[in-house]
Amino acid sequence: MSSQTASTPGCPIDGLLQIVGDRWSLLILRDAFYGVRRFDGFQQHLGISKKILAQRLRSLTEAGIFNRVMYQERPQRFEYRLAARGLDTFPVLLSMSRWGTRWLSEPGKEWLQLRHTGCGEIIEAQLVCSHCGERLTPARVKPLAGPGAESKDIESLARAIRKTSS
């Protein structure tokens, strides 16, 4: 991340990006969903430097994405388990995986497949409306400035949102 400046304070997307908005953090999260929990496991899968990995795990733990849990007393060893906030990034990772599979791999040569144990099928993640269940498309989702969007700082973006949604 070249800068931590909040260009749009309050924006939920920017808020998430300030926590996991770089490739390494998101790859660490991906591996956590694959079941990787230990420093050495992340390091081995990612080929990341120990220094960068330690820094990312520390900041992801501070942000509440991971719980750092002791799994051995002598010598003390810790592992990183997805906390509630971390587990709840699942839709983000799943949506990324869907996009990458759809646009970057040839049909029949997918690198990753997802099986839903509920129905047993190889599936794709689909985004639907929490109210009516219809599939969500950009044309039918209108962003609105919410009740918390009052500060001067976000006025210009809020205007852009209102303009788009009118």
Added chain:
Amino acid sequence: MSSQTASTPGCPIDGLLQIVGDRWSLLILRDAFYGVRRFDGFQQHLGISKKILAQRLRSLTEAGIFNRVMYQERPQRFEYRLAARGLDTFPVLLSMSRWGTRWLSEPGKEWLQLRHTGCGEIIEAQLVCSHCGERLTPARVKPLAGPGAESKDIESLARAIRKTSS
């Protein structure tokens, strides 16, 4: 992005991150969904340097996320419209927005709200199974090494995937 090295060639998540895996690119995409199309509009909303913005717009255009379209002939002026690949990142952005709203804003003080014009309600994006429609949770989605996951390079991650899913 500190490095463009593909730690896991073929991985759809890493594939996406190599294209949009930095905060600025994702904020540019966000603004594009708000309806921003022109260089000056992005620059004004993001407070980003012209040099970085030009570089990001160029690489997002090269990756097929944006179409660069002339909107004025004399002098020539171009705008950036979301191409099919770009529009299809909508679930990623929407999932990020959901997470940020849920974990970073107080109830009743949301910065952003989404109205689904299909049903007219203020909604949340929900991720469901494309086959049976059930809501997807980490515990019920098993990643499997797909037919394209054969190269030596991804052997270790593919092993981790199989181990997790067994």
